[in-house]
Amino acid sequence: MSLLxxxxxxxxxxxxxIGRYFCSNCFKKIKYIDRSFCPVCRRYSFDGSVHAAxxxxxxxxxxxxxxxxxxxxxxxxKMIKYRYVSHLAEELSGLFLEKYPSFLNKLDILVPVPLHHxxxxxxxxxxxxxxxxxxxxxxxxxxxDDLLKRKRHTRPQFGLKINDRKxxxxxxxxxxxxxxxxxxxIGLVDDVATTFSxxxxxxxxxxxxxxxxxxxxxxxxxx
Ligand SMILES: [Zn+2]
Ligand SMILES: [Zn+2]
Numbered sequence: 273m274s275l276l277x278x279x280x281x282x283x284x285x286x287x288x289x290i291g292r293y294f295c296s297n298c299f300k301k302i303k304y305i306d307r308s309f310c311p312v313c314r315r316y317s318f319d320g321s322v323h324a325a326x327x328x329x330x331x332x333x334x335x336x337x338x339x340x341x342x343x344x345x346x347x348x349x350k351m352i353k354y355r356y357v358s359h360l361a362e363e364l365s366g367l368f369l370e371k372y373p374s375f376l377n378k379l380d381i382l383v384p385v386p387l388h389h390x391x392x393x394x395x396x397x398x399x400x401x402x403x404x405x406x407x408x409x410x411x412x413x414x415x416x417d418d419l420l421k422r423k424r425h426t427r428p429q430f431g432l433k434i435n436d437r438k439x440x441x442x443x444x445x446x447x448x449x450x451x452x453x454x455x456x457x458i459g460l461v462d463d464v465a466t467t468f469s470x471x472x473x474x475x476x477x478x479x480x481x482x483x484x485x486x487x488x489x490x491x492x493x494x495x
Pocket of ligand 1: 284285286287288289294295296297298299
């Protein structure tokens, strides 16, 4: 056991038991999403790919969401956000990779959903970038956080009604380095998504720069 582990032993994010971030008991409480759906119409889709009828030139090509934003997963994401526990991001990414190994292998680049630089400055990091880096390291896929930037400061989506969320996020992103984006299969990584409007806006920007496909990977879905 390392000194760091002795001083700050890992505790279960949910019940506080020493040993692991998800103790065996709380691990069972993770609510995985067992029914994949099309991010455009929200109806069932075998592997989360967008239905042919729902696909437009600027839309996402598919969506993979791991779990509901509840219980231990919610507690883990909050801990990453507010206390920067980067090992926890590795743990969540590990769960994701166990569940969906083949999906991510087909990608060229991983792009995290950007935070506005002002918020990133306040917080010191972008949790989606940390998750993307863990996924990228394991799969040997490069992670680029310079391809997509937030143009303006949007209000947090949390607490807004669906229509307000759409207006709030519309036209909020801009893509850069189209020479890198062009022709690539991109994995868009986010920690939590509620209405997917942020992911749709990001996909649109990446596709305007020539992305061949954009598939979103989200750890948790919910409020
Ligand atoms: Zn526990
Ligand atoms: Zn659909």
